[in-house]
Every structure is written in C-alpha cells, then in structure tokens.
Amino acid sequence: MTADSPAVGEGRRHAEGETPSSRERSVPHAGWMVVAGKEFADHLWSARFVVLLFVLGVAALIPMYFAADTIRSAASQASAVSSVFLYLFTLAPNVGTSGVQLPGAWSFVAIVAPLLGIAFAFDSVNGERANGTLPRLLSQPIYRDDVINGKFAAGLAVIGLVLTFVVGVIAAFGVIRLGIVPGAEELLRITIWLLLTFLYVSLWLAFGLLLSVLIRRAATSALVAFGTWLLLTFFGGLITQLIGGFVAPQVGTPDQQASALSLQQTITRLLPDTLYREASAAILSPQVASVSTPATLGGYEQLAQRIPSLQSLDQSVLLIWPHVITMLALTAACFAIAYIRFMRQEVRA
Amino acid sequence: MTAPSTRPVRKRTGRRSAGSASDRRDRDASRHGGGDDRPRAPIRTRSLTKRYGELVAVDHLSLEVQAGEIFGLLGQNGAGKTTTILMLLGLTEPTEGQARVVGLDPARRPLEVKRRVGYLPDSVGFYGDLSGRENLRYTARLNRISRDLAHRTIDEVLEQVGLSARADDPTETYSRGMLQRLGIADALVKDPDVLILDEPTAAIDPLGVAEILDLLRTLVRDRGMAILLSSHLLNQVQSVCDRIGIFAAGRLIGQGTMSELAHRFGDDTAHVEAGFPTDSAAGAERVREVLAAIPGVVDVTAPRRPQDPWVVGVRPAGDETRVRRSILAAAASTGLDLTSVRPLPPSLEEIYRRAVEKAAHGHARDVR
Numbered sequence: 001m002t003a004d005s006p007a008v009g010e011g012r013r014h015a016e017g018e019t020p021s022s023r024e025r026s027v028p029h030a031g032w033m034v035v036a037g038k039e040f041a042d043h044l045w046s047a048r049f050v051v052l053l054f055v056l057g058v059a060a061l062i063p064m065y066f067a068a069d070t071i072r073s074a075a076s077q078a079s080a081v082s083s084v085f086l087y088l089f090t091l092a093p094n095v096g097t098s099g100v101q102l103p104g105a106w107s108f109v110a111i112v113a114p115l116l117g118i119a120f121a122f123d124s125v126n127g128e129r130a131n132g133t134l135p136r137l138l139s140q141p142i143y144r145d146d147v148i149n150g151k152f153a154a155g156l157a158v159i160g161l162v163l164t165f166v167v168g169v170i171a172a173f174g175v176i177r178l179g180i181v182p183g184a185e186e187l188l189r190i191t192i193w194l195l196l197t198f199l200y201v202s203l204w205l206a207f208g209l210l211l212s213v214l215i216r217r218a219a220t221s222a223l224v225a226f227g228t229w230l231l232l233t234f235f236g237g238l239i240t241q242l243i244g245g246f247v248a249p250q251v252g253t254p255d256q257q258a259s260a261l262s263l264q265q266t267i268t269r270l271l272p273d274t275l276y277r278e279a280s281a282a283i284l285s286p287q288v289a290s291v292s293t294p295a296t297l298g299g300y301e302q303l304a305q306r307i308p309s310l311q312s313l314d315q316s317v318l319l320i321w322p323h324v325i326t327m328l329a330l331t332a333a334c335f336a337i338a339y340i341r342f343m344r345q346e347v348r349a
Numbered sequence: 350m351t352a353p354s355t356r357p358v359r360k361r362t363g364r365r366s367a368g369s370a371s372d373r374r375d376r377d378a379s380r381h382g383g384g385d386d387r388p389r390a391p392i393r394t395r396s397l398t399k400r401y402g403e404l405v406a407v408d409h410l411s412l413e414v415q416a417g418e419i420f421g422l423l424g425q426n427g428a429g430k431t432t433t434i435l436m437l438l439g440l441t442e443p444t445e446g447q448a449r450v451v452g453l454d455p456a457r458r459p460l461e462v463k464r465r466v467g468y469l470p471d472s473v474g475f476y477g478d479l480s481g482r483e484n485l486r487y488t489a490r491l492n493r494i495s496r497d498l499a500h501r502t503i504d505e506v507l508e509q510v511g512l513s514a515r516a517d518d519p520t521e522t523y524s525r526g527m528l529q530r531l532g533i534a535d536a537l538v539k540d541p542d543v544l545i546l547d548e549p550t551a552a553i554d555p556l557g558v559a560e561i562l563d564l565l566r567t568l569v570r571d572r573g574m575a576i577l578l579s580s581h582l583l584n585q586v587q588s589v590c591d592r593i594g595i596f597a598a599g600r601l602i603g604q605g606t607m608s609e610l611a612h613r614f615g616d617d618t619a620h621v622e623a624g625f626p627t628d629s630a631a632g633a634e635r636v637r638e639v640l641a642a643i644p645g646v647v648d649v650t651a652p653r654r655p656q657d658p659w660v661v662g663v664r665p666a667g668d669e670t671r672v673r674r675s676i677l678a679a680a681a682s683t684g685l686d687l688t689s690v691r692p693l694p695p696s697l698e699e700i701y702r703r704a705v706e707k708a709a710h711g712h713a714r715d716v717r
Contacts, residue, residue, distance in 0.1 A: 132473055
C-alpha cells in the first residue's frame with residue numbers, strides 16, 4: 001500500500017485547524033510493523049536463533065529419550081488414565097540403571113526459556129545506539145514508540161515460533177515413536193502450557209528490553225540479564241526461603257507453623273520462576289488439586305482426607321489464574337518502564 | 350503509472366500525487382494568508398532555544414534557509430549545531446521559540462516533517478549484516494515508498510553517491526567514507542525537499558569530497574532543494590555554501606554570504622598576491638621598498654621561500670583594484686621581474702576567527 005490512503009485516526013493530529021484534505025499529509029501509523037518485520041527477519045537469520053533452537057530442542061529431546069521406556073510401560077498399564085500424553089512433558093526419567101534422575105522436559109524448558117527472552121532483547125535498543133543507527137531510524141517518518149513496539153512485537157513472534165517448534169517436536173516424538181495420541185483435553189492443556197510458557201518468556205523479553213533501554217552497553221546489559229536469570233533460577237529459592245525464615249519463623253502451635261509456611265510460600269511467589277513452575281505443574285498434571293499450602297492445621301487435615309482425583313481443565317485453569325495475572329502484570333510493568341524511559345531519552349548518546 | 354526518468358517528474362507520479370513542490374508552496378503560502386506571494390523558506394526558526402538544565406545549547410537562534418540554496422552551519426564541536434538539527438527534525442523539543450520546516454512545526458507534526466526532510470546524522474551507522482542496498486530498502490519501507498519506486502530510487506541514489514559497485518556487500522565491510530556516502534544516499538531515498546546534513550564530508554577523502562559537494566550543488570540546482578549542512582571544515586563550507594551561519598556557544602554570531610561576512614567581520618583590509626621572484630636579500634629589500642611605496646598598501650609580507658608570491662594588505666578594501674594596477678605600473682617602471690598579480694579571496698578561516706573573537710569580547714549582541 002502507499003501513503004496515499006488516508007490513515008485512520010489521523011484527523012485528530014490536525015490540531016491547527018487545517019483540513020486533512022491533502023493526501024500527502026496522511027501518514028498511516030504502521031511504522032511498528034515495518035520495524036517488526038525487519039527485526040523478525042534479522043532474528044531468524046541470526047546465529048542466536050539457530051543456537052537457541054538447538055539448545056532448546058536438545059533440552060527437550062534428551063529427557064524424552066530416556067523417558068520413552070517408562071512412558072511405554074505406564075501407557076500399557078494405565079490405559080484408563082487420560083493423561084498419558086502429558087507424561088511426555090512432566091515425567092522425570094531415570095537414566096539407564098544408574099539411578100540418576102533427569103528433570104522432565106517441562107523443567108528443562110523452565111530453566112532455558114528465560115534465556116530465549118533475554119537473547120532476543122538485551123541489545124535491541126542499545127545495539128542501535130552503539131551502531132549509530134538510532135538517529136537515522138528516528139529521523140524516518142515513524143513515531144518514536146514504533147521502534148520499541150516493533151522490536152517487542154518481533155521478539156514475541158520469534159519466541160512464539162521457537163516455543164511452538166519445541167512443543168511440536170516433543171508432541172511429534174510422542175506420536176511417532178511411542179504411538180500415543182493425545183486426546184482433546186490433553187491438546188488443550190498443552191496449548192495452555194504453551195501460552196503460559198510464552199507469557200513467561202515474554203516477561204524476560206520485556207525485562208531484556210528494559211535493560212537495553214537503561215544500560216548503554218549491550219555487553220553490560222547482557223551480563224545483568226544473565227546474572228538476574230542465574231540468581232532467580234538457581235538461588236532464588238534459597239534466598240526467598242531465607243527471607244521467609246526471618247519474616248515468619250516456623251515456631252509455636254501447629255496452626256501458627258502452618259500459617260508461617262503459607263506466608264513463606266507467598267514470599268517465594270515473588271519470583272517469576274516459582275509462578276511459572278507452579279502454574280506449569282497445575283496445567284500439565286491434572287492430579288494437582290491445589291498450588292497453595294494450607295494456612296491452617298485444618299487445611300492439612302482436609303488435604304489428607306481429600307480423595308485423589310483428576311482435576312478438570314477449567315478447575316486447573318482456575319487454579320493458575322492468579323499466576324497468569326501476576327506474570328502478565330510483571331511483563332506489562334517491565335515494558336511500560338522501558339517504553340517511558342525510551343520515549344524520554346535523548347536521541348544523542 | 351508512467352515510467353518517469355527524472356526525479357521531478359517522478360515526484361508527481363509517485364507517492365506525492367497531491368502536487369508538485371510549487372503547488373505545495375502556493376498552498377502553504379495561501380494557508381498562512383497575508384497576501385505573501387514570496388515562497389516560504391523551507392527552514393525558518395525564530396528565537397529557537399534549547400536548554401539542558403543550566404547549559405544553554407542553542408540560544409535564541411533565528412535563521413532562514415531558502416529553497417535552492419546551501420546554508421552552512423559553521424561552528425566548533427559542541428557549539429549547538431547538532432542540537433539545532435535535532436530540533437528541526439522534531440527529535441528534540443525546543444525549550445523556547447519556534448521552528449518551521451516545510452511550513453510545519455516539527456515539534457507538533459514530526460511525521461510530516463520527517464517525511465519530507467532527508468537527514469544525515471553525525472557519525473551515521475548502518476546495520477552491519479545487511480548490505481548497503483538492504484539498508485536503503487529498509488529506509489524506503491519506513492517511508493512507505495512502494496517497492497517499484499524504491500527499487501528505482503535506490504539504484505539512482507547509489508549511482509549518485511558512487512556506491513553502485515559495492516551496494517550488495519554487507520555494510521560492515523565498508524570504510525568510514527563509504528558509510529558516509531551511503532548515509533547521503535539514505536537521506537535521498539525519500540526524495541526530500543529539504544536535506545539536513547550533519548558533518549557530511551568528515552570522513553571522506555579529498556577526491557570523494559569534491560564529488561559529494563558537486564552532487565549537493567546538482568541537487569540544489571536541478572531539484573530546488575534547500576540544504577542545511579553543518580561542518581567544522583571551513584574550506585569545504587566556503588566552497589559549497591551560498592550562505593554561512595557562524596555558530597559559537599549556542600549563538601549564531603553572524604550569517605550571510607561570504608562577502609557579507611567578510612564585510613561585517615573583516616577590518617576592511619583586502620589582500621593582493623604579487624609574484625616577484627628574487628635571488629638575493631638585496632633584491633628582496635628592493636621589492637619591499639617598491640611595494641610599500643604604493644599608496645593604499647598598509648603592510649607587505651615577504652614570502653618564506655623566494656619563489657613564492659608576496660602578499661600586500663590594502664586598506665580600504667575598495668582600493669584593491671587600483672593597487673593591483675599600481676603594482677603592474679611599478680614593476681614596469683622599476684624593471685622588477687613580475688610573474689603574477691591576483692587578489693586573494695577573503696578566507697573563511699580569517700572571518701571565522703574574527704567572528705568568534707568578536708563574540709567572545711561581548712559584542713555578540715551588536716553583531717547580530
């Protein structure tokens with residue numbers, strides 16, 4: 001299309017009482033799509049895309065290779081169980097007879113996924129700055145937010161592509177090698193898990209984008225991003241436990257202890273990693289009936305008396321709803337800060 | 350659509366079907382009313398000011414650049430040239446004052462301004478893994494130029510800046526000078542009415558500079574573009590610019606043509622060059638006596654090497670032609686060997702130095 005078509009919503013910008021009659025004055029507001037298109041193509045041709053696809057693919061396939069036997073026997077025994085297909089994602093397999101237990105595929109994804117978000121965002125704005133392309137880009141007839149919106153959109157598209165590919169590989173492996181076919185509900189659960197993972201990676205993408213706006217050097221912003229990822233993923237649990245122990249020590253009556261434990265869990269939920277893991281568990285394992293520890297002793301008794309049963313999909317979704325909202329809010333917050341800071345930054349370094 | 354071959358024709362058939370540059374100017378003029386039928390200057394600023402906290406980067410700048418002229422913004426690094434340019438493009442908001450570019454306020458309607466203004470930033474950069482052509486294609490897409498038109502325009506501008514042979518190599522293999530040429534091509538892709546170039550020739554070799562300056566002159570002559578260029582390379586500014594603005598510490602301390610500036614900042618002294626080859630100290634002394642005796646000559650400078658010409662200062666500057674005649678006559682009557690006589694053009698360097706000195710001595714208000 002050409003610039004000759006009048007843009008929707010352009011009229012309000014004619015504040016000086018001039019009629020938008022002349023066609024040359026209409027500027028379609030689709031600059032972000034051009035930026036996104038270019039960024040997306042760049043990502044697809046970049047070495048980091050290939051490397052990440054490979055790493056994620058291997059991370060997903062290795063546990064499955066070892067899980068295959070276990071799943072086969074489980075499938076033959078439990079033909080009534082409706083969720084065998086989900087085992088592909090959740091089963092933590094033993095490696096041969098050595099007794100070493102690998103994490104399941106979903107656990108691998110939980111560890112590696114943030115890298116995906118960081119890798120496609122950490123140098124998006126400061127890279128342009130360092131290249132000297134930012135002033136040139138901003139002197140084109142696009143709004144300034146088109147740049148950051150386009151970059152975020154391109155990042156989301158690439159992430160979606162990679163995650164869909166990886167989940168597709170796992171599912172195809174299950175269908176072809178193990179001969180198990182997913183039911184409708186399993187497919188839905190996997191799709192929801194895919195969206196959940198997408199959201200989690202988006203959070204890291206927005207965080208990477210924020211760093212790329214705040215930090216002038218791409219190397220520094222990469223270091224900060226990977227440092228944060230390392231800290232939250234591997235030491236986050238320890239740190240929040242430590243804080244939880246100080247804030248709510250487990251002393252006193254069993255009831256008090258139970259409520260202290262519940263508070264500690266709330267603190268660990270400050271970590272996006274925890275949010276994602278809890279939500280994944282609830283979606284991929286229908287037997288998970290609750291993601292929260294009871295706050296009273298009575299709650300534990302109820303839990304013990306509960307008849308183990310499989311949750312229906314809507315029950316599982318209800319369970320993770322707060323997690324989804326929190327992750328969405330965190331993503332929006334990161335992006336909003338990045339957006340505002342970018343809009344206010346001087347063009348020159 | 351016809352297949353146009355020249356740029357002005359394409360302009361009418363392309364994305365700007367609404368009218369040619371002159372139509373637009375008429376419209377602008379009628380919109381502003383007042384019966385002013387003189388074409389509006391594509392770049393106008395009035396009391397344009399930018400402060401960063403305490404620092405005044407640009408101080409009450411008022412200038413006009415007409416269509417069909419090259420205006421050179423001259424100043425040291427940090428004098429406020431780039432800040433001025435960013436305000437003209439709407440990339441930085443002025444603290445005070447007004448700018449009008451192609452008749453529009455860049456702070457309020459940046460998109461329309463940027464659509465019609467080509468900009469070469471200081472130390473321009475490109476995406477290194479893309480080829481020169483691909484980089485320009487991206488710019489064309491951002492300007493919403495149709496694929497066919499972009500294809501033709503890109504070939505044309507690459508040819509103009511002399512990069513056709515390397516157009517398909519990744520730009521990370523380009524030299525600094527090539528990047529700058531590509532930057533100029535990039536600014537031309539959108540077929541602009543106004544060209545703003547920040548240090549356009551800083552990294553280009555001398556032969557290349559001549560080509561680029563020729564290109565700029567052609568654009569002004571054939572397309573009626575208005576070009577604003579900033580530079581600290583005085584002789585380039587002098588050779589290509591119609592008018593010059595001298596910038597110091599955020600203030601425009603003088604603007605006009607070379608002769609206007611020479612008149613305003615000169616001390617009314619003209620210089621004449623005369624070749625009197627001498628082979629002895631006595632001969633040189635004789636030449637000095639003869640030259641100093643001519644009425645109107647205020648000082649005589651001997652050459653450092655005997656074969657180089659002598660330079661005499663003439664005051665008032667209006668006597669310069671008469672003094673040249675007198676030199677010829679003196680050579681004839683004394684029998685000295687005269688090889689050449691010619692007037693020395695005022696040097697921008699001299700003017701610039703004087704202007705900055707004058708401004709520094711607190712005369713900035715009166716020279717404005």
